[in-house]
Amino acid sequence: MRAWYVALALLVAPVGAAAQQPGRASGVSSLTGIFKAANVAASRGDHAGAIVNYRKLTEAGIHDPDVYFNLATSFAQSGDYARAILNYERALTLHPNDSKASENLRAAEKALEERRAEVEGEAMIRRSSSISDAIYRGLSEDALAIAMLVANLVFFLALTWTAVGRRRKGWLYGLLVSSGVVLLFCALGLGVKAGLLRDGPRAVALDDRVILHEGPDPRAQARGEARAGDRGQIVDRDRDFVKLRVVRGLEGWTPSSGVGLIDPDHGVH
Amino acid sequence: MIRLVTFAFLAMATLPWAATARAEPEVTVTLDATPTEVRVGEATRLEVRVRARGGRIQNLELNDLKKYPELEIVSHQTMRPMQFSFGFGSGVQKESSITNIFVLRPTVAGTYEFGPAVAKVDGKSYRSTPLTLVVLPAGRDTGGGADQAAAPDATVDAELTGARYDERAFLRTVVEPDEVYIGQQVNVTVYLYTRLRLSPQSVIPSKPSMDGFWVHDDPITSLQSETVPVMGAHYRAYVLQRSAAFPQRSGELTIGPPNVTFDVGGRSLFDAPQRVQREGVPVAVNVNPLPQPGPADAVVGRYTLQAWLDRTTADTGDAVTLRIDATGLGNVQDLRINLPPLVGVRTLQPAIRDQQHFQRGKLSGTRSWEWILIAETPGEHTVPPIELHFFDLDIEEYRAVSTPALSFTSSGSAKRAPPAIEPVDTRPKPSAATFGPIRMYSALTRGETPMRDQGWFAWLLAFPPVLFLLVMLGAGAARHREQRSATAGAVQRQLVRSAENALQANDPRSFYDRIVASITHALDSRLGDPVAGLPHAKLRTRLVAEGFDDDLVQRVINELEGADFARFAASGVSKDEMERCRQRTAAIIERIERSRKKT
Numbered sequence: 001m002r003a004w005y006v007a008l009a010l011l012v013a014p015v016g017a018a019a020q021q022p023g024r025a026s027g028v029s030s031l032t033g034i035f036k037a038a039n040v041a042a043s044r045g046d047h048a049g050a051i052v053n054y055r056k057l058t059e060a061g062i063h064d065p066d067v068y069f070n071l072a073t074s075f076a077q078s079g080d081y082a083r084a085i086l087n088y089e090r091a092l093t094l095h096p097n098d099s100k101a102s103e104n105l106r107a108a109e110k111a112l113e114e115r116r117a118e119v120e121g122e123a124m125i126r127r128s129s130s131i132s133d134a135i136y137r138g139l140s141e142d143a144l145a146i147a148m149l150v151a152n153l154v155f156f157l158a159l160t161w162t163a164v165g166r167r168r169k170g171w172l173y174g175l176l177v178s179s180g181v182v183l184l185f186c187a188l189g190l191g192v193k194a195g196l197l198r199d200g201p202r203a204v205a206l207d208d209r210v211i212l213h214e215g216p217d218p219r220a221q222a223r224g225e226a227r228a229g230d231r232g233q234i235v236d237r238d239r240d241f242v243k244l245r246v247v248r249g250l251e252g253w254t255p256s257s258g259v260g261l262i263d264p265d266h267g268v269h
Numbered sequence: 270m271i272r273l274v275t276f277a278f279l280a281m282a283t284l285p286w287a288a289t290a291r292a293e294p295e296v297t298v299t300l301d302a303t304p305t306e307v308r309v310g311e312a313t314r315l316e317v318r319v320r321a322r323g324g325r326i327q328n329l330e331l332n333d334l335k336k337y338p339e340l341e342i343v344s345h346q347t348m349r350p351m352q353f354s355f356g357f358g359s360g361v362q363k364e365s366s367i368t369n370i371f372v373l374r375p376t377v378a379g380t381y382e383f384g385p386a387v388a389k390v391d392g393k394s395y396r397s398t399p400l401t402l403v404v405l406p407a408g409r410d411t412g413g414g415a416d417q418a419a420a421p422d423a424t425v426d427a428e429l430t431g432a433r434y435d436e437r438a439f440l441r442t443v444v445e446p447d448e449v450y451i452g453q454q455v456n457v458t459v460y461l462y463t464r465l466r467l468s469p470q471s472v473i474p475s476k477p478s479m480d481g482f483w484v485h486d487d488p489i490t491s492l493q494s495e496t497v498p499v500m501g502a503h504y505r506a507y508v509l510q511r512s513a514a515f516p517q518r519s520g521e522l523t524i525g526p527p528n529v530t531f532d533v534g535g536r537s538l539f540d541a542p543q544r545v546q547r548e549g550v551p552v553a554v555n556v557n558p559l560p561q562p563g564p565a566d567a568v569v570g571r572y573t574l575q576a577w578l579d580r581t582t583a584d585t586g587d588a589v590t591l592r593i594d595a596t597g598l599g600n601v602q603d604l605r606i607n608l609p610p611l612v613g614v615r616t617l618q619p620a621i622r623d624q625q626h627f628q629r630g631k632l633s634g635t636r637s638w639e640w641i642l643i644a645e646t647p648g649e650h651t652v653p654p655i656e657l658h659f660f661d662l663d664i665e666e667y668r669a670v671s672t673p674a675l676s677f678t679s680s681g682s683a684k685r686a687p688p689a690i691e692p693v694d695t696r697p698k699p700s701a702a703t704f705g706p707i708r709m710y711s712a713l714t715r716g717e718t719p720m721r722d723q724g725w726f727a728w729l730l731a732f733p734p735v736l737f738l739l740v741m742l743g744a745g746a747a748r749h750r751e752q753r754s755a756t757a758g759a760v761q762r763q764l765v766r767s768a769e770n771a772l773q774a775n776d777p778r779s780f781y782d783r784i785v786a787s788i789t790h791a792l793d794s795r796l797g798d799p800v801a802g803l804p805h806a807k808l809r810t811r812l813v814a815e816g817f818d819d820d821l822v823q824r825v826i827n828e829l830e831g832a833d834f835a836r837f838a839a840s841g842v843s844k845d846e847m848e849r850c851r852q853r854t855a856a857i858i859e860r861i862e863r864s865r866k867k868t
Contacts, residue, residue, distance in 0.1 A: 031713050042707045050707075063716030066708040076704040084704070094716075104704050145720035149729055156733030163737075164744045190721055217517040220483060221602050238480075 031057060035067070042070060047078035065095035073104065081112035082228035085125075086204040086260040093262060096140050112229045126230040126247045132192045141193045148186035155179035195263075200233040202262040203244060210259065212252025216241035223252040234261065294324025298397040300331065300386045304629060305400070309407040312343060312374050319388035319395070320366040328389040329367045339377040340402075344496050346370045370495065375404040431552045434500065438463035440509075440527050440549035442477060448555040451519055452569035452603050453662065455482070455554055456630055459510040459527045462499060465545065471532035474509040477549070478525030481556075482514040483600060487627045513632040515600045516556040524552045563667045564658035570599020571661050576672035578652070585647045585679045591640045593672060595657055601625060601636040606655055613646035644679030651676045757794040761858065764790060768854075772847050780847050781836040784854050788829060791861045805830060821860050828857055 038053030054071035072087030088105035092098060109125050116123035158176040191197060205226040213220035216238040226232060226246045235251065236243035244259055245251035297320045307313045319329045348368045380403055385396040432441035441460045449455055469492040494505040509529060516522055527549040532542045559567060572595050579590040595604050601623055608616055625634035644650055656671040720726055768783035792800045796815060800808055805826050812822045835842050
């Protein structure tokens with residue numbers, strides 16, 4: 001009789017456990033469904049429909065490089081290159097070695113410049129000119145973190161051996177110096193990725209002309225403008241306004257609706 | 270000849286002096302009030318000044334001031350600066366002036382006529398122009414009247430607003446008015462009240478924050494002061510900052526606390542300079558929205574509009590410039606004008622220029638718009654009247670001004686405009702670039718926390734350096750122990766060598782001294798405590814307690830007792846006996862050290 005109870009318990013337990021997680025099960029199913037629906041819309045050329053569905057995913061907390069890639073591609077195919085640039089940048093932030101995303105980002109920038117040049121004679125998008133960004137662009141944060149852990153371990157082992165060992169060899173000093181350099185490189189890289197060398201989160205101008213005002217008010221005097229696709233940093237916020245500093249040093253207040261944040265962590269767009 | 274040249278030289282040298290002596294002095298007498306229209310109880314600054322270039326000022330009088338006891342004299346200050354200038358050919362020029370500054374507070378409304386101020390220079394009288402001071406009954410200030418912020422002592426005695434009082438020095442922020450409409454001017458003046466003798470060059474003010482305002486600063490070119498009474502004491506009041514601020518949103522806006530640092534003292538060798546720092550207090554301004562109903566684009570101020578075209582006929586496709594100037598009192602940068610679309614005319618974005626002036630505490634100016642109008646079809650084109658709405662604070666009503674309708678005629682066939690000014694097609698055009706394909710599979714990750722933010726990452730990162738520190742500490746401790754041991758061994762060897770030397774020298778007393786010292790030192794090193802001086806019975810107990818075997822303990826005690834005995838009966842000791850003692854001691858010390866290693 002006891003064996004029957006045990007068998008019944010073993011049978012019922014998984015069912016009960018599954019019943020306790022209905023949200024998760026249905027959530028995954030629903031998100032997958034939205035993703036598939038977005039892909040079908042994109043395949044049929046319904047870019048607006050695809051964008052709506054991909055955005056549903058991002059608004060539901062999905063920060064996946066493939067979703068951002070598809071969203072960016074849908075924007076690019078519908079001609080909204082500024083938003084395409086923003087989402088390719090997001091995809092590259094999450095997956096820096098995505099060569100296709102890099103390629104598409106360049107293509108979107110080129111397309112935007114060409115379209116503007118047709119109208120205005122010349123056009124140039126202001127990209128980030130930071131050397132540190134350029135150096136660490138192709139390395140993911142986690143790769144840097146793992147390399148830092150390993151270099152840290154090797155460096156201190158070599159240092160310990162150098163300090164207390166009775167027989168010191170030349171290769172030990174080489175190991176010490178090289179692991180120290182790698183450690184510094186990784187620490188700096190993590191600092192760059194975490195934004196320690198920036199004054200604020202990275203952003204992309206989305207509207208064709210983003211007017212930069214002296215104060216957080218549309219009536220404040222205009223200082224200049226950023227153009228769609230220009231990169232910058234958000235250095236301050238005041239209600240619905242953000243203070244955008246574009247890469248050439250110009251800064252001013254503009255409505256936050258005209259600017260997109262690259263780092264999804266900051267959660268404004 | 271030489272006499273002639275000398276005479277000519279002297280004549281030329283004295284000519285400028287003679288010319289100066291004979292020249293009439295240049296004298297200017299002024300009488301001015303700021304403002305000239307005030308309300309009862311408000312302060313006004315009356316300034317009487319005579320400036321003479323080349324003469325001696327004997328007197329400066331304003332007799333009419335005594336006629337009006339209704340004008341209470343709050344403070345009076347006299348300044349007598351004197352300047353000398355040296356110019357080639359004109360000798361020394363002396364420039365002197367006398368300035369009397371009265372701060373008046375009217376107690377009765379009315380019109381007060383002041384006759385000319387009279388100055389006497391070199392026995393001759395000079396007069397200023399007369400002055401009229403209008404005093405209105407007390408009431409709510411509409412913002413269109415006097416520059417209240419310029420009178421620091423208006424409310425000081427009654428209520429010290431905008432300041433944190435300090436008996437030596439304090440900052441005061443005067444905001445006038447403190448309840449306004451959006452876009453209405455607020456005069457912000459920061460005063461430094463001090464009883465200290467400061468050095469004007471050392472004054473370093475920092476501006477208060479004015480978030481939510483558009484600010485126009487009236488630069489302070491030189492530090493001027495007045496004497497004002499505060500809480501029964503006289504202070505020097507310096508104006509540090511004067512600004513016209515225009516609130517950009519409604520609600521309660523705050524003007525942040527100003528800061529200043531300055532030096533006092535340092536005027537003599539025994540008076541060391543002292544740095545003084547003061548911070549003011551924040552001041553709130555209540556900003557109300559403009560009264561409703563009213564035009565949506567209205568601004569606060571009083572403006573006039575002028576409009577004109579640079580020509581009234583042009584070829585089709587050529588440009589005509591339309592210019593509109595809005596001039597008046599207020600912040601012209603708030604002004605917006607939208608040109609409606611003109612049929613058959615392409616309009617380019619306007620060029621906008623601003624000119625602003627800050628006079629008598631009021632900001633005024635002109636904003637100019639210039640549109641390029643390009644007629645695309647022949648015929649007459651009309652620019653309709655353009656309206657500008659504003660809220661006039663003097664009458665508390667909305668008003669509107671407008672331009673007349675303006676026309677121009679274009680003739681000839683339309684010609685294609687150059688591509689540079691073609692209208693911008695803002696519709697996004699897909700590029701020929703390919704961006705696909707989209708990705709059909711995704712893990713749908715939720716932005717995983719980066720490894721660097723995981724809790725274990727910091728621990729793992731800290732582990733190697735902590736391990737390194739622990740190893741280094743351990744190695745340091747071991748090294749210290751070895752060093753101590755090495756030191757003990759060296760002392761031991763030294764003692765043994767001394768004993769051998771004493772043996773060679775056949776000096777039993779010294780030899781047995783060294784023997785006792787050797788055994789005692791070996792025990793000290795082993796036990797970590799000095800044992801010299803312990804009675805042998807206690808030493809035995811101690812050694813047994815430390816785990817020495819009984820045989821060794823017995824040998825140690827025997828050897829020490831024998832050595833003690835031999836030290837005091839040294840004459841009967843043979844060299845052989847000493848040699849045997851040395852060998853026994855060496856064996857005992859070895860056993861003591863072995864015993865140490867064993868533990």
